[in-house]
Amino acid sequence: MLTAYAAPALTAGTAGLLTGQHELAVAACTSIAGTSAVVAFLVGTWLHNGGRTRRWTVTAPRGVLTAALVLTSVGAAVLLGWFGAQWLPAHTPVPATPWLERLRLDLPLSAALATTIVTLRWRSATTPSAA
Numbered sequence: 001m002l003t004a005y006a007a008p009a010l011t012a013g014t015a016g017l018l019t020g021q022h023e024l025a026v027a028a029c030t031s032i033a034g035t036s037a038v039v040a041f042l043v044g045t046w047l048h049n050g051g052r053t054r055r056w057t058v059t060a061p062r063g064v065l066t067a068a069l070v071l072t073s074v075g076a077a078v079l080l081g082w083f084g085a086q087w088l089p090a091h092t093p094v095p096a097t098p099w100l101e102r103l104r105l106d107l108p109l110s111a112a113l114a115t116t117i118v119t120l121r122w123r124s125a126t127t128p129s130a131a
Contacts, residue, residue, distance in 0.1 A: 001037050001040055001041050001044075002037075004036045004037045004039075004040030004041070004114055004117075004118070005033045005034070005036060005037035006033070007036070008028065008032050008033045008036045008110060008113070008114075009028050009029050009032070009033035010028075011028075012024060012025075012027070012028035012032050012033070013025050013028035013029060015028075016028055023098060023099070023102065026099075027099070027102050027106055031099075031102060031103055031106040031107065031110070032106050032109075032110050033110075035077065035106065035107050035110035035111060035114070036110045036111075036113065036114040037114075039073055039077075039110065039111045039114040039115055039118075040114045040115075040117070040118050042073075043069060043073065043114070043115050043118045043119065044118050044122065047118070047119065047122045048122075053126060057123075058123075058126055062120065062123050065119060065123060066115075066116055066119045066120060066123075069115050069119050070111075070112050070115045070116055070119075072115075073111040073112070073114075073115040074108045074111050074112050074115075076111070077107040077108040077110070077111035077112075078104075078107070078108050080103070080107055081103040081104040081105070081106070081107040081108060082104065084100050084103040084104075084107075085100045085101050085103050085104045088100065
């Protein structure tokens with residue numbers, strides 16, 4: 001999980017610093033890296049299922065499994081991003097800020113990357129002949 005946080009924080013943070021995008025440098029260590037770590041933990045925990053694999057996760061083609069999990073995590077992240085950017089400012093005292101607007105992009109992208117990496121690595125570790 002540390003790698004799931006550190007890798008996007010370092011890459012997006014470096015890009016933000018090099019291009020002079022202060023908001024990207026801040027988002028790299030908050031919404032981008034945080035989402036990646038949480039999604040990697042949740043997807044990894046679900047895949048491990050207490051040490052017992054679900055039969056369909058091992059027998060389904062690698063691309064199908066990855067696509068299914070990516071669509072699920074991105075769908076949840078889109079809803080969460082919308083909630084943060086649209087619903088919170090409209091229904092609570094939380095003001096609308098550019099940082100909240102970034103959630104609509106940061107969360108789904110981070111969820112997609114983290115889910116893809118965790119799923120492919122897990123699948124490679126559980127099926128030696130999967131290629």
